[in-house]
Amino acid sequence: MRTGNCPWGSIACVLLLLALIGCQGSAPTTATDTAAAGQTVYAGLPLPADLARQTSTTELVRAGWQFEFKAGKAWRLGDGLNMAGGAELPWAVYALSGLSEQNELTKVILQSAWPTGSTPTSMQLFIGKANFHRNFWDWVQVTAEQHTIAYDYPEHYRNEDGTAYLVIVYSGATEALIEQLKFTVSGTVVAAPDNLAATVPDVGRVDLSWDAVDLATGYNVYRMRSSATANPTLLNASPLTDTDYADHGVGTGYTYYYNVTAVASTESGPSNLASIWAHEVELPAPANAHVAAQGESSFDIGWEWSQTNPQNFYIYLSDLADFPLLSDTEREFVTGFARQKTVGEREPGVLYYWKMCAVNSAGRRGRMTEEQTAMTRDCWTWTDSETIGEGIPPIRIIPVEDQLAVAYVRDNEVQVAVGMINEYWEHDTALRQEVIPDGMTAFANAVDIAYDSGTYLVAADDAFCGDAWASFGTLYDWTQERVHGDGSGALMHPVSGLHIEAAINYREMAVLHLYLTGSHEPPTCSEVLLHLSPLGGHEWNQVKIREVDFQTILSQDICYHHDNLYLLTADIFVAEFYVCDKDGNWHMENVLPEGIDHVSKHIDLAWFDDKWNSTAFHYADQQLFLLSGIEAPWDVDPITELEIDMGHEARLATDGELSVMIFFGMVQGLPTYQFATSLDDWDYMPIRVPGVEPGDYNDGADIAVIDGAPYIVFWDQEDRLIKIAKGTPPAT
Numbered sequence: 170m171r172t173g174n175c176p177w178g179s180i181a182c183v184l185l186l187l188a189l190i191g192c193q194g195s196a197p198t199t200a201t202d203t204a205a206a207g208q209t210v211y212a213g214l215p216l217p218a219d220l221a222r223q224t225s226t227t228e229l230v231r232a233g234w235q236f237e238f239k240a241g242k243a244w245r246l247g248d249g250l251n252m253a254g255g256a257e258l259p260w261a262v263y264a265l266s267g268l269s270e271q272n273e274l275t276k277v278i279l280q281s282a283w284p285t286g287s288t289p290t291s292m293q294l295f296i297g298k299a300n301f302h303r304n305f306w307d308w309v310q311v312t313a314e315q316h317t318i319a320y321d322y323p324e325h326y327r328n329e330d331g332t333a334y335l336v337i338v339y340s341g342a343t344e345a346l347i348e349q350l351k352f353t354v355s356g357t358v359v360a361a362p363d364n365l366a367a368t369v370p371d372v373g374r375v376d377l378s379w380d381a382v383d384l385a386t387g388y389n390v391y392r393m394r395s396s397a398t399a400n401p402t403l404l405n406a407s408p409l410t411d412t413d414y415a416d417h418g419v420g421t422g423y424t425y426y427y428n429v430t431a432v433a434s435t436e437s438g439p440s441n442l443a444s445i446w447a448h449e450v451e452l453p454a455p456a457n458a459h460v461a462a463q464g465e466s467s468f469d470i471g472w473e474w475s476q477t478n479p480q481n482f483y484i485y486l487s488d489l490a491d492f493p494l495l496s497d498t499e500r501e502f503v504t505g506f507a508r509q510k511t512v513g514e515r516e517p518g519v520l521y522y523w524k525m526c527a528v529n530s531a532g533r534r535g536r537m538t539e540e541q542t543a544m545t546r547d548c549w550t551w552t553d554s555e556t557i558g559e560g561i562p563p564i565r566i567i568p569v570e571d572q573l574a575v576a577y578v579r580d581n582e583v584q585v586a587v588g589m590i591n592e593y594w595e596h597d598t599a600l601r602q603e604v605i606p607d608g609m610t611a612f613a614n615a616v617d618i619a620y621d622s623g624t625y626l627v628a629a630d631d632a633f634c635g636d637a638w639a640s641f642g643t644l645y646d647w648t649q650e651r652v653h654g655d656g657s658g659a660l661m662h663p664v665s666g667l668h669i670e671a672a673i674n675y676r677e678m679a680v681l682h683l684y685l686t687g688s689h690e691p692p693t694c695s696e697v698l699l700h701l702s703p704l705g706g707h708e709w710n711q712v713k714i715r716e717v718d719f720q721t722i723l724s725q726d727i728c729y730h731h732d733n734l735y736l737l738t739a740d741i742f743v744a745e746f747y748v749c750d751k752d753g754n755w756h757m758e759n760v761l762p763e764g765i766d767h768v769s770k771h772i773d774l775a776w777f778d779d780k781w782n783s784t785a786f787h788y789a790d791q792q793l794f795l796l797s798g799i800e801a802p803w804d805v806d807p808i809t810e811l812e813i814d815m816g817h818e819a820r821l822a823t824d825g826e827l828s829v830m831i832f833f834g835m836v837q838g839l840p841t842y843q844f845a846t847s848l849d850d851w852d853y854m855p856i857r858v859p860g861v862e863p864g865d866y867n868d869g870a871d872i873a874v875i876d877g878a879p880y881i882v883f884w885d886q887e888d889r890l891i892k893i894a895k896g897t898p899p900a901t
Contacts, residue, residue, distance in 0.1 A: 261337050268331040268354070273323035276353040277335060279316045299334040300325055306336065323355075359385045359431040361438045362412075367427055367445040369536070375416040375445055377427055385431035390414045391439070393426040395493065401428070408432045421449040422534065424493040444491055452527040452535025455482065460543045467513040468543040470523065479505030483534065484525045486512065490859045491540065492522060512543070519857045520550045544899070549844060551858045551881065553590045554894040560584060562869025563616045564891060566882040568824070573873055575882050576618040576627055577891045581611040583629045585618065587644060590880070590895055597644040599627040612638075615669040615682075621729075624704060626673040628652070628680045630666030637666035637682045641673075641705070652680050652700045652709050665698075674729040678702045680709075681727045681736065694718055697725065697738055714738065714747060714755070726774040726783070737774045737783055744772075744785065744796065744803075762802040771819040777828055784819035784830055793819055793832055795851065808851050809834070815843065824874035829896075831856065831872045831881060842866045842883070844896065858894045861885055 268274055279296060296318060297306035302325035309318065320326055327333045362379040369375055377390060387408025391401035404416060419425060424446050428439040453476065461471035470484060484501040485494055492498065503510050515521065521543050527535040544550055560579035567574050575586045581602045588594035602611035615630040627640045627647075636654030640647045654665040667683040684696040697714040717723055717740055725738040736747040737760075744761045771786040771793070782797040785805075793816025795806040808830070809815040815834030822829055828847040833840065845853035856866070858881075870883040879896040 263335045263337070265333050265335075265354075268323075268327040268333055270324070273320070273355040274326065274333050274353070275320050275323060275355050277318045277320075278353075279311060279318070279337075281311065281314050281316075293340045295338045297336040297338070298326055299328075299336075301328050302326075359383070359433045359437045362388065362429045362431055362440040365427065365429050365440040365443045367425075367443040369445055369447060372448060372451055373417070373419055373421060375419055375425060375427070375447065376413065377416065377429070377443065378413040379429050379440060381412050382431040382437070385433055385437075386410075387432040388412065388414075389430045389432060389436065390416075391428050391430070392416065394423065395426065419447050421447045422494075423447055444493075446494065446524075446526075446537040448526070448534060448536045450529055450531075450533040450535055452476070452480065452529060454536040454538045455525055455527060458525055458538040458541060460541070461509055463543070463545060464513075466515050466517050466545055467511055468515070468521070468545065469509055469511050470525070470543070471509045472525065472538075474505075474508065474527070476527070481505045481528045482507070482510075482525055483528055484510060484512070484523055486521055486523045488519060488521055488857060488859065490522055515545050517545045517548060517854060519548065519855070520544045520552070520859060522859075548854055548899050549846070549896045550899075551856055551894040551896055554858045554860065554892055555590055556888075557586045557594055557882070557891045557893055558584060558596060559889065560884075560891045561613070561889065562884045563614070564869045564871055564882050564884060565616055565618045566871045566873045566880065566893075567618055567620055568873050568875040569620050571875070573875060573880060573882075573893075574618060574620060574625065575891065575893070576616050577869075577882075577884075578612050578616060578629075583612050583616055583627055583640070585625065585627060585644065586891075590893060595644055597647070599625070599640040599647050600629050600638055600649055602631065602633070615667060617669050617671040619671040619673040621673045622675040622704075624673060626671045626678050626680075628669045628671040628682075630669050630682070632666075635665050635685075637669060637680060637700070639671070639678070639680050639700075639709075641678060648705075648707075650707060650709070653682065653684065653698060653711070668723060668725055670725060670727050672727045672729050672734065673704070674732065676704050677729075677734075678704060679727055679729075679734055681714075681725060683723055683725075695723070697723070699727070699736065712755070715745065715757075724772040726772050728774055728776070730776050735774065735781070737772055737781075739772050739785065744783075746781070746801070758801045760796065760798065760801045760803040762805055765805060771817065771832070773819060773821040773830075775821050775823050775828075777823040782821065782823075782828070784816075784821050784832070786816045786819060786832075792816060806851065808832075808845055808853060809843075818870065820871050822872045822874045822879065825877060827874055827877055827879070829872055829874060829879045831870055833870075840866075842870055842881075844872075844879070844881070846879075856881065858883075858892070861892070862887065 265274060281294065294311040295308055296311060296316070297308045298318065300307050302322070359382050362382050365377065365379040367375055367377050379388070387410055389408060390404045392404055393401045404414070424444055427443045427445070428441070430439055431437040455472040455474055458470070458472045460468055462469040474480065482503040482505070484503060486499045486501065501510060501512060522540055523543060524538050524540045526537045529535070557575055558577070558579065560577040562578070564575065564577045569587060572587055572589050576599070577584055582598045583600035584596055585599045586594045586596045600612060611631050611633050612629040613632040617628050619626045623643065624641060625643060629638050631638055631654070634654065634656045636656060637652040638649065639652045640649040642648050665682065665684050667685055670681040672679040678701070680700045682698060684698045694716045696716055699712040699714050700709040701712065702709045714736065715738065723738065723740050725736070727734060727736045734749050738745050743759045745757050746760045747755050747757045749755050771784050773784045775782050780797050780799050781803070782795055784793065785796040786793050790811055791814045792811050793808045795808060796803050797806065798804050813834065815832065817833040819830055819832040830845045832843050832845070834843060835841070842856045843853045844856045845851050865886045866883045870881060872879055872881050874880070880893055881896065882891065882893045884890070885892050
């Protein structure tokens with residue numbers, strides 16, 4: 170084995186130094202299949218998002234399985250990697266996690282396949298393992314189709330998070346196929362149990378069952394009184410050998426939560442969470458509990474009861490799924506002879522959850538029905554909510570082929586996440602600010618993202634230095650450039666980069682922003698600047714579109730349509746629509762109808778219904794309307810009612826026949842996002858995502874439509890997380 174500096178060229182040295190930097194940081198959890206002592210665990214490419222930026226930027230063709238989530242251990246990876254050779258030295262990093270003194274990595278076997286007619290002597294394949302004791306890579310050149318690497322001191326090759334890394338670098342005239350990596354560990358790595366289920370056979374007893382886990386030597390059972398409990402109670406004194414457990418002596422009248430872990434050399438992550446109601450008296454749950462009718466602000470609940478009357482009933486209600494029964498949980502009392510109950514005074518457009526039980530004459534509650542849903546009529550529901558990542562606004566979302574791309578801010582960086590609800594989200598840093606004084610935030614005022622023909626364009630405002638930045642490329646392969654400014658705005662009011670908008674097509678990139686102080690001394694007016702660059706180029710040509718008063722509120726947007734770039738800017742006096750012809754000349758017209766002004770806020774331009782459309786907020790009247798047309802003046806279609814402070818932060822999206830928008834305002838004294846759709850003459854209604862309070866949808870939300878379904882991305886202020894939810898139209 171050769172150790173020390175890279176023995177084979179400067180390009181690969183650079184790549185591997187970058188990879189080493191990534192290995193020294195905190196590592197993501199990477200899943201493995203289960204393995205006993207001396208057995209093998211398979212892994213492959215691509216990598217989890219936080220490490221994937223160390224993947225080669227040259228051609229890496231994935232073969233084998235797609236991503237598959239494994240509870241507690243994260244990712245099972247593909248088992249094949251095609252590496253196209255050449256001077257650029259393609260490379261890839263593999264990771265194995267869950268390692269410790271009791272579960273050491275002892276051996277790795279690499280199985281490769283050479284192209285027909287090729288021999289290992291005509292190409293070079295190197296393997297490096299990250300040595301955290303020396304803080305460097307240990308290298309070996311592979312000279313056979315199967316190669317074994319031994320770990321004589323395995324503690325030197327795992328970081329403090331228990332993750333080992335392996336890098337493969339290939340140089341050759343043709344291709345090499347890495348068919349398989351086999352990791353041998355000294356202990357047993359086990360997955361979390363699946364299909365945990367809970368039942369209550371008798372008062373004061375809960376029975377649990379779950380699926381067996383390969384290679385597990387036992388199981389631990391945990392109980393909680395809340396699904397968010399950080400320190401659950403371990404119920405068994407020693408690991409269980411069976412896949413069932415009876416919890417005797419539980420207190421009645423409570424909702425309990427359980428999970429189970431598998432045990433071997435280490436303990437697995439938790440199973441799914443199972444919740445159960447511990448009834449107080451042996452009364453059956455009401456039969457056939459259902460929603461009998463739906464009204465605009467009410468719904469009717471019906472049920473059947475075959476026991477002796479009178480028995481009374483409780484109906485419990487919440488706007489949160491899987492809600493526990495607490496002393497302050499909303500409930501409706503129903504007399505024993507009733508078989509239907511109208512639940513009224515509900516907010517239109519909200520999905521409610523409910524369950525019910527019978528109550529005896531002493532007020533003791535029987536078995537509970539399964540949790541049911543009910544929604545007020547003609548409303549959209551927002552479900553499948555999940556967290557994309559930790560971050561803060563601003564947020565932007567766009568459709569990208571059959572996926573969604575989300576841009577947001579985290580730790581002075583602009584993150585891009587690409588994926589879909591209930592699937593894997595890939596994350597990468599598109600824009601990074603290396604040095605920021607304590608307490609300052611770099612990219613915080615404006616962010617935008619665009620995509621075309623396989624290339625992303627991300628633009629952002631550096632709130633610290635007051636510069637406009639752009640980054641273009643693909644995930645894990647970005648080119649970051651300063652579009653405007655020179656850093657001189659540090660610790661001053663930003664001079665550039667406000668109201669940033671981005672657009673891209675197959676040949677050109679565009680960034681539009683407001684140059685706050687303009688080129689005047691002292692500043693008397695601001696300038697709307699457009700920066701253009703050929704796709705993949707590094708020369709940004711500046712065009713001054715217009716000047717506005719230094720203190721004027723401005724909004725603007727740009728987009729490409731049929732190879733032409735279109736631009737809309739609005740202030741309290743005009744809404745100017747610009748188009749650039751094929752000769753590079755800009756033409757402008759004021760598209761506002763006579764008598765309409767003060768529409769400076771929340772412009773969002775899109776082409777649908779064979780015409781231009783834009784959100785426009787009337788600043789004086791506090792009214793949102795749709796501005797649409799081709800020739801000036803455009804039509805005005807009111808969306809919200811006059812003078813109700815509704816229509817801020819408006820965003821517009823369209824796909825096929827569905828056009829939607831979201832906007833912000835006050836509803837019954839609460840700040841709430843609204844959803845509007847053109848399916849029924851631009852009706853709008855509050856957005857309610859289960860588990861998120863209305864006031865926690867903070868600024869910066871956005872909306873996109875893909876495959877006929879709207880998706881909102883928002884910041885949950887309480888959790889400080891970027892989340893996404895899918896909209897479903899009403900069934901009625």
